[in-house]
Amino acid sequence: MASVTLSGIRKVFPNGFAAIRGLDLEIGDGEFIVLVGPSGCGKSTLLRLIAGLETVTDGAVLIGERDVTDLSPSERDIAMVFQSYALYPHMDVQENLAFGLRRRRTPREVIGERVGGIAGALGLGELMARRPGMLSGGQRQRVAIGRAMVRQPVVYLMDEPLSNLDAKLRVSMRAELARLHDRLGVTTVYVTHDQTEAMTLGDRVCVMLDGEIQQVDAPGRLYREPANAFVAGFIGSPAMNLAIAEVADGDLRLGDHRLPLTEAQRARVGARSQVIAGLRPADFALRAADVAADDGTSTAVRLPVEAEVVEHLGAEQLIVFPVDAPRYHAGPVAARTEDEETLLAEPARSRFTARLDVRREVRHGERVELFYDPARLYLFDAGDGRSLAREPAEAAG
Amino acid sequence: MAAAARPVRARSRRSPGDRPFGLSLLLWGGIVFFTILSAFPYLVMLSTALKSPQELAGPAHWIPDTIDLSGLQRTLADPSIWGYFRNSFTIAIGNTILVMVAGVPAAYVLARHEFRGRRLFLDLVLITQMFSPVVLLIPLFRLYKETGLLGSMEGVIIAGSAFTLPFSIWLLTGFFRSIPVEIEEAARIDGYGRLGILFRMILPLSVPGLVATAMYAFIIGWNEFIFAVTFLIASPENQPVSVGVFASIGKWDIDWQRLMFMALLGTVPVLALFATIQRQLDRGFATISSGR
Ligand SMILES: Nc1ncnc2c1ncn2[C@@H]1O[C@H](COP(=O)(O)OP(=O)(O)OP(=O)(O)O)[C@@H](O)[C@H]1O
Ligand SMILES: [Mg+2]
Numbered sequence: 001m002a003s004v005t006l007s008g009i010r011k012v013f014p015n016g017f018a019a020i021r022g023l024d025l026e027i028g029d030g031e032f033i034v035l036v037g038p039s040g041c042g043k044s045t046l047l048r049l050i051a052g053l054e055t056v057t058d059g060a061v062l063i064g065e066r067d068v069t070d071l072s073p074s075e076r077d078i079a080m081v082f083q084s085y086a087l088y089p090h091m092d093v094q095e096n097l098a099f100g101l102r103r104r105r106t107p108r109e110v111i112g113e114r115v116g117g118i119a120g121a122l123g124l125g126e127l128m129a130r131r132p133g134m135l136s137g138g139q140r141q142r143v144a145i146g147r148a149m150v151r152q153p154v155v156y157l158m159d160e161p162l163s164n165l166d167a168k169l170r171v172s173m174r175a176e177l178a179r180l181h182d183r184l185g186v187t188t189v190y191v192t193h194d195q196t197e198a199m200t201l202g203d204r205v206c207v208m209l210d211g212e213i214q215q216v217d218a219p220g221r222l223y224r225e226p227a228n229a230f231v232a233g234f235i236g237s238p239a240m241n242l243a244i245a246e247v248a249d250g251d252l253r254l255g256d257h258r259l260p261l262t263e264a265q266r267a268r269v270g271a272r273s274q275v276i277a278g279l280r281p282a283d284f285a286l287r288a289a290d291v292a293a294d295d296g297t298s299t300a301v302r303l304p305v306e307a308e309v310v311e312h313l314g315a316e317q318l319i320v321f322p323v324d325a326p327r328y329h330a331g332p333v334a335a336r337t338e339d340e341e342t343l344l345a346e347p348a349r350s351r352f353t354a355r356l357d358v359r360r361e362v363r364h365g366e367r368v369e370l371f372y373d374p375a376r377l378y379l380f381d382a383g384d385g386r387s388l389a390r391e392p393a394e395a396a397g
Numbered sequence: 398m399a400a401a402a403r404p405v406r407a408r409s410r411r412s413p414g415d416r417p418f419g420l421s422l423l424l425w426g427g428i429v430f431f432t433i434l435s436a437f438p439y440l441v442m443l444s445t446a447l448k449s450p451q452e453l454a455g456p457a458h459w460i461p462d463t464i465d466l467s468g469l470q471r472t473l474a475d476p477s478i479w480g481y482f483r484n485s486f487t488i489a490i491g492n493t494i495l496v497m498v499a500g501v502p503a504a505y506v507l508a509r510h511e512f513r514g515r516r517l518f519l520d521l522v523l524i525t526q527m528f529s530p531v532v533l534l535i536p537l538f539r540l541y542k543e544t545g546l547l548g549s550m551e552g553v554i555i556a557g558s559a560f561t562l563p564f565s566i567w568l569l570t571g572f573f574r575s576i577p578v579e580i581e582e583a584a585r586i587d588g589y590g591r592l593g594i595l596f597r598m599i600l601p602l603s604v605p606g607l608v609a610t611a612m613y614a615f616i617i618g619w620n621e622f623i624f625a626v627t628f629l630i631a632s633p634e635n636q637p638v639s640v641g642v643f644a645s646i647g648k649w650d651i652d653w654q655r656l657m658f659m660a661l662l663g664t665v666p667v668l669a670l671f672a673t674i675q676r677q678l679d680r681g682f683a684t685i686s687s688g689r
Contacts, residue, residue, distance in 0.1 A: 014511070051582075051586060053582050053585065053586075072585070073582075073585045073586045074585060074586060074587070074588035074589070078586065079586060080582075080583070080586050082579045082582070082583060084577065084579050086577065086579035086580050086582065086583040087580075087583075088580060088583070088584070088598065089580070089602060090601045090602055099584075099587055100586075100587035100588060103587055103588035103589055103593070104588055147583075147587075151587075
C-alpha cells in the first residue's frame, strides 16, 4: 500500500487541449478518494495519468516514495477498473483473473490460490469457465474488480466502474466496494458521476472543473462548507439555489425579496455591491418553527413565493418558484453549454427549488410562504465565486 | 422459461414470408441472374472440356452429343501438371506468408498509433493500387535479371506480394481498429508490452480478419499471372497453373480440352478453401463493413 502524490501536474494533449491545468493532490495511504466534476473536466485523464496510460506534460507522479512519472503502467504497481470493464473477450473468467499474475511469473499454485480466493469472495465460482460474452453486466463488473484485486497492487484506480449497471445493482455493488475497501484498505482513486457514490464511498471527495481542483474535502464538509459557488452548486441534490443578489442597506436584494444578513455575514460581505447568494433546497420549510436556529440567535426569514412546479415524491415534495434575479453560472460558460437547462432558461431569471415535508401539500400555482434560517444563507464573491464564509475565519486565525 | 420466450422471439424476427411478394420475386430474380452470370464462364469451360475435338470443330452448341473424357485423361496423365499445381501452391503460400508478416505489424501501427501523416500514409498505400503491375514489368525484369531472381518463384512472390500488401494493410487496419483500446490498456497495466499485446490480445481477437486477409492473399497468389508469365517464361519447371494452361496452346493447334480441364482444376483449391472457411470470412467482412 502506498500514498499517491501529484505535484504540479499538467496534461496538454497533442492537439493542444490542456485537459489538466496545474494540479496538486496528496492522497493518503489507504485513503478512498473520489473524483467528481462535470463531463470533460479531466477526471479520466487524471486517472490515466496516475495509471501511466498517458504521460504528464509537466509535474511529477509519486506512488509511495517512488517517482513513477516516467515508468510504464506495469511498473507502477497499480490496477485499474475500466468503465467498459475491458475484460479480455477471448479468455474465460479464470484466465482473465490470472492473466496479470502469469505475466509476473507468479508460481502456479499461488495463482490458483489467489484466483480461487478472489473468485470466492466475489461469488464468481461457478462462472470461471465462461467467457465475458456470456456474463451479465453485474458479473462482468465483478470480474473486472476481481482482476484488479488478484494482483494485490498498492493503488486501485476505478473509472466509473458502476455506471453501466442498473440502479439496483449499483446500490449493492456500491456497498460491496465499501466493504472491500474496509477489508483490504488499499489506496483507491475512484471516478464517478454519481453524487451518492461520491458521498458514501469517499473518505475525501475531489471536485474538479476544467482541469483544476476546486476543493478536496470530506463529503460532509464539502456539503456544509463549499469553497466556492461551483462546488456549492455541484454537490447536493437537488442542487443549491444560486443567484446574484444586490447588497442594499446591509441586506441582500434578490429580485423582489429582501434577504436579511446576520452581523457576521454583513462583515464578510464588506463593501461588495453584489454577491452570489445560495440556499439549499432542504433549508426551506413551510413553518417558521421548523427552521429556527438551535440557539435562538436568528429568527426565520419569510419568503412569499408562487409555486410554479410542484413534484410530489411521497415522503417529500419539491416546489420550484421563480426569482427575479440573474442566474449564476459557475466557471467558463463554454464548459457548460451542454447543460440544456442553461440553454432553456433566460439568464435574467432564476428558478429556485425547495424541498419540503408533506404535512401540507402545496398545489400547483399556489402562493405559499417559505421560511429559512438566515444563518444557512451561503455567500460567494460575485467575481471569482469564492466562498465568503472562509475569509474572516482565515483572517482571524 | 425458454419455452415461454421462444414464441416471442419467433414473432419478433422477420421471416422471409413477411416480405412483400413482389420484392421477394425481384430479390430472387436478381440472385438467379447474377449466379448464372458468374457461373457462365465455368459452364462454357465444362461444356468445352467434355466435347471431343471433332465435335468442337463443328457448330457451337451447349450440351455435348457425347461425353468425351479423353481430355481429362490426357491432362492428368501429363506429369508436368502436378508441378504446375505445386508451384501455384508455393507462390500462393509464399504470397500469404509475406503479406501477413509485413502487413500485420504495419496495420497494427497504423491502427493504434496517432502520428503525423497517418491518414496520408493510408491514402498513399491505397493509391499504389491504382497502378497496374504492367507498368513495372520492364524495370522489374531488368532488376531481376541483375539480381538473379529471374526465373525463380521467389521473384514472383516478392513482386506479387508487393501488390497484395496495400489492400491487405487496409483490411487488417480496419480489423485492428475494431478492437477496443481499453482491452490493450488493461493488458498494459497487467504487465504486457507491445509484442505481448499483439500476440496475446490483438491477433487472437482478430482471427476472422486474419483469415479473411490471408485468404485474399492466397487467392491473389494462386491467380498470379502477369509476373509469372513474364519472369518464368524461360523456366517452365517453376510455372504455376495459370501459366501452365498455356502449354495447351501449341504452335499449330490448341488442345481445348486440356486447356479447359486445367482451368477448371485450377479453381478447385480456391473453391475448397472458400467452402471450408466461409463462415470466418463472413464474420470478417461483417466487421470491417460495420465501419469501425
Ligand atoms: N486524446 C485526447 N486528445 C485531445 N483531447 C482529449 C483527449 N482525451 C481527452 N481529451 C479531452 O480532455 C478533456 C477531459 O477528458 P476526460 O476524459 O478526462 O473527461 P472526464 O472528466 O473523464 O469526462 P467524463 O465525465 O465525460 O468521462 C475533455 O475535454 C476531452 O475532450
Ligand atoms: Mg471519464
